[in-house]
Amino acid sequence: MTQPQKSNGPRKGLAARYFTDSSIFERVKREIYFKTWQLACHSSQLANAGDYFSFSILDQDVFVIRGQDQALRAMYNVCQHRGHRLVSGSGNKRSIVCPYHAWTYALNGCLQRAPNSNKVDGFDLSSIHLTPIRVEAYLGFVFINLDNECPPMEEVYPGVKEAILKLCPDVENRVFAYEHSAEEGCNWLTAIENYNECYHCKKVHPQFAKGVIDPKSYQVLPFGSGKVLRHTSKATQSDQAWYDVSGTDYGSFFLWPSTALQFYPGGLLNTYHWRPLAVDDTRVYRGWYGVDGTVDSTLQTVIDLDRETTFAEDLELVKNVQRGLRSMGYQPGPLIIDPDAGIDNELSVAMLHQWLREAVDPQ
């Protein structure tokens, strides 16, 4: 297990500039978000040939699409003529037609037609294609990576696949059911710090702490040799459980820098992922998955309770903290690092700080 670097005295929170400074944010963009695996969508959202899903990683517009050959592909969402964006939102296409001058690409990204191009000497349709991006199907999810040199997910997050399959053997058969999102008004790191510690749970999330998890057994620890944080807990022992929590325990795997694959007790799969919008703004996505794509009454109950309590409560916290990080009166205090782990522990926050600094501090 990786341990945070030792220093004299208690380890402190990170200097506020890491959350507020645009030049550091520029490095986060280039050194982290453009070089790591990012959740695109669930493969059930791309079930048929021609199904596509477009999104942005900061200023890079991209899309994933299932080809006629059933292969998943990811490409930059930009026309190779004069740069117009090609597709928006999600849907199904037989071919990709640019809205500007109608250049038409096959689902595999090859240019098929460009009006009047036969009049241009030497115009070679076959030499023009959309720019591919690395894509991986991972436990039923679709991830992309803008860095062509990045190792595959199993190397970047060793042991995670096996651990998730142990917790939820049929994870790959799940089907996308529902997603909502919100702008958080905070730096991405403020948001993922908040997700990855439960030191605030008993105070701020009394309903989650009674309805889903068991605070006595909850802990968040580094997992394996990758940049992964694993959250574990028994199912709630309270009589205020949100639903029938029998079966498997609670578990979540946070895959640096921006995705949490989370299982509520009984194997109820849900996700968080975060896409930064600016140094002080981030959009958080909350995904829910079922067995057949419908939202049954249990899932609806959990989605509603989560959104009204845990999700809303965290939104208030992170907005508030972002304002505090800009205060001239803020000095980062010591983190609560408990050698016995447990719920009241910020070792995970120290790990996030270490991983961030490894990526963005001048070497």
Ligand code: FES
């Ligand atoms: S920019 Fe796409 S066809 Fe002209």
Ligand SMILES: [Fe+2]
């Ligand atoms: Fe929280």
